[in-house]
Amino acid sequence: MVIYGWRSSHIKTTENKQVICPHCNNQGGLSNSVYGRYVHIFWIPTIPIGKTGGAVCSHCQKAYKPKEMSEDMKRAYKNTKQESKTPLWHFSGIAIVGLIILFFSISDKIDAQEDLTAIDSPISGDVYKYESDANRYSTLKVVEVDEDSVYFRYNNYDYTQKVGIEEIDVDTCYTQDIYMMSRDELKNMYENGTIYDVSRK
Ligand SMILES: [Zn+2]
Structure with a gap:
């Protein structure tokens, strides 16, 4: 070829x-x-x-x-x-290469902007992808939100890479127990990169 x-x-x-x-x-x-x-x-x-x-x-x-x-x-x-x-x-x-790079940098920026908006005003059902430990990745699922705090379930599973992590975002993978953190803690986790992506359906 x-x-x-x-x-x-x-x-x-x-x-x-x-x-x-x-x-x-x-x-x-x-x-x-x-x-x-x-x-x-x-x-x-x-x-x-x-x-x-x-x-x-x-x-x-x-x-x-x-x-x-x-x-x-x-x-x-x-x-x-x-x-x-x-x-x-x-x-x-x-x-073509230039356009592809431009496309990805624009869609990255849009994605980051959407993530930031979602972190600022979380709603039930949001899923955060985060680094749970060194080179371990997992998800958190928001179940409730009030003025100061976010209530969520941990995922019982984790991944050694970011790619494919959606597979563990299934209801049965999440803890029964509900945990809580303040909105400030949540923002910190996003700003310091622990939370690296937000998905909202
Ligand atoms: Zn001639």
């Missing part, structure tokens, strides 16, 4: 009415073409890596690489090359 490679795409062709073909001595048949080379990753153009090209004569069909050109031809080719702008789509891969 091709994961990455190089490709090129045509950018610009110009005709040179003034230049004489050194091969057939006809004037006006030469044209320059410039191609942009780019690295593709999974066929998505990602990084432009310079321009290549050459000239061809429409009279004798001879193709010239830049180093085979006469001085006049080189000058004309250089002009075409300078006028050839690297197409923006040669940067598509970088743009």
Whole structure:
């Protein structure tokens, strides 16, 4: 499977009415073409890596690489090359990665804002994901709230990683006993990172 490679795409062709073909001595048949080379990753153009090209004569069909050109031809080719702008789509891969990063940073911010709002005004049914011990993760479930305090059940289970912890967020996993903490304690737990996520259904 091709994961990455190089490709090129045509950018610009110009005709040179003034230049004489050194091969057939006809004037006006030469044209320059410039191609942009780019690295593709999974066929998505990602990084432009310079321009290549050459000239061809429409009279004798001879193709010239830049180093085979006469001085006049080189000058004309250089002009075409300078006028050839690297197409923006040669940067598509970088743009896609940028958009993905942007998307995740925005949704992280929205999530953090929602969590903060939920911590400030907890309601019954909120589930807090928290670090219960060093590298142990578990959940707390709010069952009641009053002006100063939050009442909750502990989870009897924990996880060694954050991923997949939703699986223990099942009613039967929670303690029968109800515990209490002040709203300030709750805020502290969120601010110092012990509680790292809030889910509200
Ligand atoms: Zn020619």
